[in-house]
Amino acid sequence: MDNTTVHKTSPIQLALAWGFVGIPLLAGVWQTLINAMKLFQ
Helix, strand or coil: CCCCCCCCCCHHHHHHHHHHHHHHHHHHHHHHHHHHHHHCC
């Protein structure tokens, strides 16, 4: 017997999850680029 249940993720949950991870990631990349630019000036 196979009792697997499939749960679909709503688009809102997906957007919130990406935002939760993506916003801090982009902020970190932006700060890294700003600090790297200081080295080449």
